[in-house]
Amino acid sequence: MTNIFAVILAAGKGTRMKSKLYKVLHPVCGKPMVEHVIDQISDLHTKKIVTIVGHGADEVKGYLGEKSVFALQEEQLGTAHAVMQAEEILGSEHGCTLVVCGDTPLIKSETMEALVNYHQKQNAKATILTGYTDAPDGYGRIIRNEDGMVERIVEHKDATAEERKVKEINTGTYCFDNRSLFEALKKVSNDNSQGEYYLPDVIEILKSAGEIVAAYQTEDFSETLGVNDRVALSQAEAIMQKRINRKHMQDGVTLISPQNTYIGSDVSIGADTVIYPGTIISGHTVIGRDCEIGPNSEISNCRIGDRTKVRQSVAADSEIGSGVNIGPFAHIRPASEIHDEVKVGNFVEIKKSVFGKGSKASHLSYIGDAEVGANVNIGCGSITVNYDGKNKHLTKIEDDVFIGCNSNLVAPVTVGKGAYVAAGSTITDDVPGEALSIARSRQVNKENYVQKLNFNK
Numbered sequence: 505m506t507n508i509f510a511v512i513l514a515a516g517k518g519t520r521m522k523s524k525l526y527k528v529l530h531p532v533c534g535k536p537m538v539e540h541v542i543d544q545i546s547d548l549h550t551k552k553i554v555t556i557v558g559h560g561a562d563e564v565k566g567y568l569g570e571k572s573v574f575a576l577q578e579e580q581l582g583t584a585h586a587v588m589q590a591e592e593i594l595g596s597e598h599g600c601t602l603v604v605c606g607d608t609p610l611i612k613s614e615t616m617e618a619l620v621n622y623h624q625k626q627n628a629k630a631t632i633l634t635g636y637t638d639a640p641d642g643y644g645r646i647i648r649n650e651d652g653m654v655e656r657i658v659e660h661k662d663a664t665a666e667e668r669k670v671k672e673i674n675t676g677t678y679c680f681d682n683r684s685l686f687e688a689l690k691k692v693s694n695d696n697s698q699g700e701y702y703l704p705d706v707i708e709i710l711k712s713a714g715e716i717v718a719a720y721q722t723e724d725f726s727e728t729l730g731v732n733d734r735v736a737l738s739q740a741e742a743i744m745q746k747r748i749n750r751k752h753m754q755d756g757v758t759l760i761s762p763q764n765t766y767i768g769s770d771v772s773i774g775a776d777t778v779i780y781p782g783t784i785i786s787g788h789t790v791i792g793r794d795c796e797i798g799p800n801s802e803i804s805n806c807r808i809g810d811r812t813k814v815r816q817s818v819a820a821d822s823e824i825g826s827g828v829n830i831g832p833f834a835h836i837r838p839a840s841e842i843h844d845e846v847k848v849g850n851f852v853e854i855k856k857s858v859f860g861k862g863s864k865a866s867h868l869s870y871i872g873d874a875e876v877g878a879n880v881n882i883g884c885g886s887i888t889v890n891y892d893g894k895n896k897h898l899t900k901i902e903d904d905v906f907i908g909c910n911s912n913l914v915a916p917v918t919v920g921k922g923a924y925v926a927a928g929s930t931i932t933d934d935v936p937g938e939a940l941s942i943a944r945s946r947q948v949n950k951e952n953y954v955q956k957l958n959f960n961k
C-alpha cells in the first residue's frame with residue numbers, strides 16, 4: 505500500500521477575517537477550522553501530517569498538539585512557499601501527499617479518500633480536487649484544453665475576463681506524488697499579480713514536463729467552501745450544523761427544529777433523546793438515551809445519563825446522572841456532580857457541588873462548594889453561604905436531611921444525617937444527626953401596636 509502524507513496550510517493571517525484570532529482557529533460548530541481538517545485527514549491513516557504554521561504558530565500548535573507535526577513558514581510568501589517548508593520533513597519520502605488548506609473545514613475524509621484513489625487510478629503526478637459553482641469569484645479557475653485535459657490553474661486576480669467565466673474551481677485540495685511535488689515546487693516563481701509563490705502553478709509545471717495531471721470533481725460543492733471572511737464563516741457554520749444534525753437524526757435522535765438546534769461536532773447523543781429548539785450543546789458533551797433537552801438550553805462539556813430532562817437551563821463542565829430533572833431556569837456550574845433522580849428546579853444554581861441520589865432543590869437555591877448526600881430536601885430559598893469575602897468553604901449535608909425554607913448554611917458547616925433545619929434558620933454551627941435545629945429569634949406579637957402608631961387619628 506502506498507504511504508499517504510498530508511500537508512495542511514495554516515500559516516496565513518487571514519486578513520479578510522478582520523480579527524485578532526488567526527483565521528484557521530476560528531471555530532465552526534465549536535471546533536477550530538484547522539482541527540476539522542486534521543480530524544478528517546486522520547481517518548485516512550496518514551503516515552505523517554505536517555501543518556505549516558506562521559501567524560499565531562504557538563496558538564495553532566497549542567490547539568493541535570499531538571495531532572500533527574509542524575513546520576514554520578516565517579514569511580507568508582504564498583501557498584507554494586508554504587508547502588516547501590515541509591520539505592525537510594517529507595522531501596525524501598515516497599508516496600502520495602495530500603495538500604489541504606486549513607480554511608476548508610467542510611471537506612470530508614470520504615472525499616479525500618476518493619481523491620487519493622482517483623489519483624492512483626489515473627497514475628497521475630498531481631490530482632486537483634475541483635468543484636463546480638455558479639459563484640466562482642475569488643477561487644482559482646481550472647483551465648482545460650480542447651480535449652478537456654487540465655492545463656493549469658489561474659488565480660482569480662490573474663485571470664482574464666474570459667477565464668473568469670470558468671465555473672470549475674480549485675478547491676485548494678490536491679493529491680501529489682510526493683517526490684514530484686517537491687521537485688516542481690523549486691520551479692515556481694512569484695511573477696503574478698500578488699507577487700506570491702502559488703501552489704497551483706505546480707500543475708502547469710508538471711504538465712509541461714509531460715507528467716499526468718488529473719482533476720477529480722466533487723459532487724457536493726458545499727464541502728469545498730474556503731473560509732476567507734465572516735460571511736463564508738457563517739455559511740460554513742450553517743452547512744456543518746446541518747450535517748451534524750442530520751447525523752444525529754439518522755442515529756435516532758429527535759430534533760424538533762433542526763435549523764434552531766446547535767450541536768458541536770464532538771457531541772454524542774443517545775437514541776430516542778428529544779432536543780427542543782433553541783438548544784446549544786457543545787464541547788465533549790455526552791448525552792444518554794431517552795432524555796429531553798431544551799427548549800432554550802445551553803450544555804457544554806457535560807456527561808448526562810439516560811431519561812434526564814433539562815429545560816430552559818444552562819449546564820457546564822459537569823456530570824449529571826439518569827432520571828434527573830433540571831429546570832426550568834436552573835444553572836449547573838462547573839465541577840458539579842448531580843447523581844441519579846435528583847431534582848434541580850426553578851432558579852436553582854449549583855456550583856462545584858455533589859448532589860446525592862434522589863435529592864431535591866426545587867426552587868430558588870444556591871448550592872456552592874457543597875457535598876449533599878442522598879434523599880436530601882433543600883427547601884425553597886435556602887442557600888449555602890460559602891464565601892467569606894476571601895475564601896470559599898465547604899458545606900456538608902448528609903443523607904436524609906431536611907433543610908427548611910429560606911435557611912442560610914454558613915460554611916464551613918455540617919448538617920448530620922437525618923437532621924432537620926427549621927425554616928428561616930441561619931446555621932453557623934454543625935447540626936448533629938437526627939437533631940432539629942432552629943436558629944432564628946422567636947416571633948413576638950405586640951397586640952394593638954398599630955393603634956399606638958396611628959396617634960394622629
Ligand code: UD1
Pocket residue numbers: 513514515516517528556577579580581582583584585586605606607608642643644645657659673674675676701702703704729730731732
Ligand atoms: C487558494 C488557491 C485558490 C483556491 C482557493 C480555495 C492559491 C494561490 N490559491 O486561494 O486557487 O481556489 O485557495 O480555497 O493557492 N497560506 C499559508 N502560507 C501562505 C499563504 C497561505 O500557509 O504564504 C495558507 C492560508 O493560511 C490558508 C491557505 O494557505 O489556510 C490558503 O490561502 P488563502 O490566502 O486563503 O488562499 P486563497 O486566496 O483562498
Ligand code: CA
Pocket residue numbers: 605607730731732
Ligand atoms: Ca482561502
